[in-house]
Amino acid sequence: MADKEETGGRVMVRTITDLARLAGVSPGTVSRALAGKSLVNAKTREKIEAIAREHGFRPNQMASGLRRQKTGVIGVIIPLGHDSRQQISDGFFMTLLGYLADELTREGYDLMLRRVVPENDADWLDRFIGSGMIDGVIVIGQSDQFERIEEVADGYRPMVVWGNHTEGQRHCVVGTDNRLGGRLAAERLIAAGAKDLAFLGDTTAIEFAARFAGAKDVAQRLGVTITALPTHLSPERASEEIALHLAQNAGRIDGIFAATDTLAALCLTQLRLLGISVPETIKLVGFDDLPIASQTVPSLTTVRQDIAAGARGLVELLLRRLAGQETESLILPPQLIMRHSA
Template sequence: MNGVKRPLTMKDIAKMAGVSTATVSRILNHNGRYSKETESRVKKLIEENNYVIDQTAKGLRKKYLETVGIIVPDITNPHFAKLVLNIQTSLFQRGYSSIIGNTNENLSLEEEHVHSLKAQHVCGFIMISTKRYHQSLRRFPTVYLDRPARGGEKEDITIESDNYKGGYLAGKQLGIASCKRLAIIRTNSNDCNQDSRKEGFLKALSEAGIPEEKVDVLDIGDALIQSAYSRIREEMRNGFLYDGLFCTTDTLATGVYTALREGNIKVPEEVKIVGFDDCDLAFTTGPGLTSVHQDVGKMAELAVDALVRRLTGEPLSSTHFYLPVYLSVRASTD
């Protein structure tokens, strides 16, 4: 399109793609009645030519896409950031816009977001909730992700990873590695999936002949890298006791790693570590972190599918989904 000085119009895009302007409009509005092939051709042209939708051509499009509210406890946690990115992408493919309310695990802020987004007419919620259930969202299209709706009703949709199994796999791994002095590093900012992970872990250890009393539990106030780092630095002042650690999130594991590295304690030679989430941090940390893999892509897809079914009145096969997990084994337990 060299030589074209005026901004591109929908007509230009239609001409380039060899389709009608109405087809381009339908594609922009996710409005059906076009082939996948046409859609991808048109979208490619839009992308390549930096075509900007003409805001004044209102007659040609809906006022705006229907919008879903996403509630998330902490976007600085790479696991949640990736999960939210997947949700947004999947929603957009299904023809929904989305906006994010970040709660910082703060109950009042979560309330405020729910209230404010509802007042702004979002059509539904995908909710990683600190509060765990919102009475005000009773019968409002809502999917509870990662943390089941507590005190909710039968028809509330929950999607979560098999956290118990994840903890169990972590315990097996440290048991096989013959660790003797073990600790769980966990956050006490939410009770549900943290408890299941701990229970699964203890079950595997008891099978390996290690009783619960032999396993210390270090509760960190939140799941921040910095908080785990500070706590382990503190522990190290009296000499570091452990040779096996199960960190219930990769962020906690990363804080632990950083503190051990500064104290010249070698992973995995002196301390073996298993994380949970298998997010970018597990891959980039050195040496690589063995971590329980959660399938955030599948999680997002399921959540969006369930929400869209609620919105369109299509039936759901179930209201409670458990996603399988597996262990990504890397150098930290080798």
């Protein structure tokens, strides 16, 4: 996809990414240079400023104008870099979006929703915040786009992200302590008698990687094995992959930690088709505590993240940032919910 246009031989610079390509630097360097950050050396900053003047570019120029003339709309964007076939109808997305809609409506805002596949649109975030249609943005999930989000955060303040917090990161995040959640899941499986664990999920996604890391912490400490079995989140792919994982590991694994309740529910279906009993033969723990967790047979033991509190935190922090205030990230504690699958 083209990121710039030419008019009469002149390159049109519309985003920080366009300017970065002309200057031969990263978008983050452009953001920091235009913001006057001392981290960028004087020569590079002067070069970037000169190119910006030549092309009449001002960072987030449409968004800046928008902040002077409010739209009353908050953008919500879901990047799917790690799994382009995942759908917004996923139970986690629908639950969080429902709570977000309630919170934004209560504050007098409308919601504009976008699902993006970053590999098809490198400027997915710049384009949205510079569209002239939103006052601020909530990003649901970091996917594999952590660095892109970091770069944008250097020059764009009214943005809050649902995701995993990493020490030293620059963007403001709301999310669960995923590593602790992974520890809780593994501890429960092992306490229930499991000695050979498997993790279902795609660890290229930052939140899932943290959940797996937490489970590994416990497994290593207690002398138990755990294996990551890469599994996507689109239902048709996930079902096929889970069936293959179970066929290849039948008789070996006796405990499964699924990265989401959706994956755990699909796993239950495949185990039932194979005639494998839960929890007698294989113990199973999910993550999220979505409504489906209490409706499966057997009901799912899972790690609960407080999605309603997360939605309130996302909106509250975004409104504070719109008002020009500094904000800290909000890390929510996970909770083990005991049911019948482990």
